[in-house]
Amino acid sequence: QKEVEQDPGPLSVPEGAIVSLNCTYSNSAFQYFMWYRQYSRKGPELLMYTYSSGNKEDGRFTAQVDKSSKYISLFIRDSQPSDSATYLCAMSARSSYKLIFGSGTRLLVRP
Amino acid sequence: GAVVSQHPSRVICKSGTSVKIECRSLDFQATTMFWYRQFPKQSLMLMATSNEGSKATYEQGVEKDKFLINHASLTLSTLTVTSAHPEDSSFYICSARPGGDQETQYFGPGTRLLVL
Numbered sequence: 001q002k003e004v005e006q007d008p009g010p011l012s013v014p015e016g017a018i019v020s021l022n023c024t025y026s027n028s029a030f031q032y033f034m035w036y037r038q039y040s041r042k043g044p045e046l047l048m049y050t051y052s053s054g055n056k057e058d059g060r061f062t063a064q065v066d067k068s069s070k071y072i073s074l075f076i077r078d079s080q081p082s083d084s085a086t087y088l089c090a091m092s093a094r095s096s097y098k099l100i101f102g103s104g105t106r107l108l109v110r111p
Numbered sequence: 112g113a114v115v116s117q118h119p120s121r122v123i124c125k126s127g128t129s130v131k132i133e134c135r136s137l138d139f140q141a142t143t144m145f146w147y148r149q150f151p152k153q154s155l156m157l158m159a160t161s162n163e164g165s166k167a168t169y170e171q172g173v174e175k176d177k178f179l180i181n182h183a184s185l186t187l188s189t190l191t192v193t194s195a196h197p198e199d200s201s202f203y204i205c206s207a208r209p210g211g212d213q214e215t216q217y218f219g220p221g222t223r224l225l226v227l
Contacts, residue, residue, distance in 0.1 A: 032214035032215075034215060036218070041202070041221070041223070042220055042221060043115075043117075043204050043206075043218035043219050043220045043221045044155070044204070044218045045218070046113075046215055046216075046217060046218075049214075049215050051214075088154060088155070092214050094214075097143055097160070097208060097214065098145075098157060098160065099145075099157075099216055101154045101155050102154065103153070103154045104154050
């Protein structure tokens with residue numbers, strides 16, 4: 001079993017839809033949770049960073065962390081075609097600086 | 112802020128030659144830098160972690176003599192692929208971690224290596 005599980009997709013939605021992306025994890029030591037967006041042939045871009053449980057909102061993006069369920073989510077409101085990319089969740093434990101990545105979910109937002 | 116650059120963005124080389132890739136944090140000092148490899152449609156695979164002024168820590172299965180890492184300053188790390196072979200062709204991405212309590216990593220744009 002992988003430490004971090006993420007549905008690879010692809011996830012196809014119409015423009016304007018609310019997108020929900022999720023990851024589950026098995027290591028209860030993880031405390032730092034991140035979402036990255038990666039366009040084809042580019043490096044990942046940090047979207048959201050959350051410490052421990054709770055919600056964080058930034059514009060159209062909302063990140064949620066539920067440590068009791070070992071489940072994190074990224075919501076994208078009013079999705080745009082420019083949001084089409086691969087979304088990677090990543091997490092780390094305080095004792096380690098290494099990021100453990102999910103496999104990435106490919107999102108396609110149709111005009 | 113938090114910009115990381117990589118150079119070159121793309122390189123083609125002959126089998127047996129060595130290739131150096133530079134990673135720079137442009138607007139912050141990076142106590143730790145990381146090197147990843149990514150195959151098409153797959154996630155990032157951590158190769159090694161480097162701290163300024165000390166030897167890199169390599170992940171299991173990564174040949175340290177083949178992938179030489181130097182972290183000479185708080186803003187520069189280099190990855191040298193020695194005696195490159197076609198199977199080394201890949202997308203190499205570096206990231207940099209600012210000091211302090213930040214656990215986030217900021218990624219460079221990546222370097223596409225093609226070994227003929």
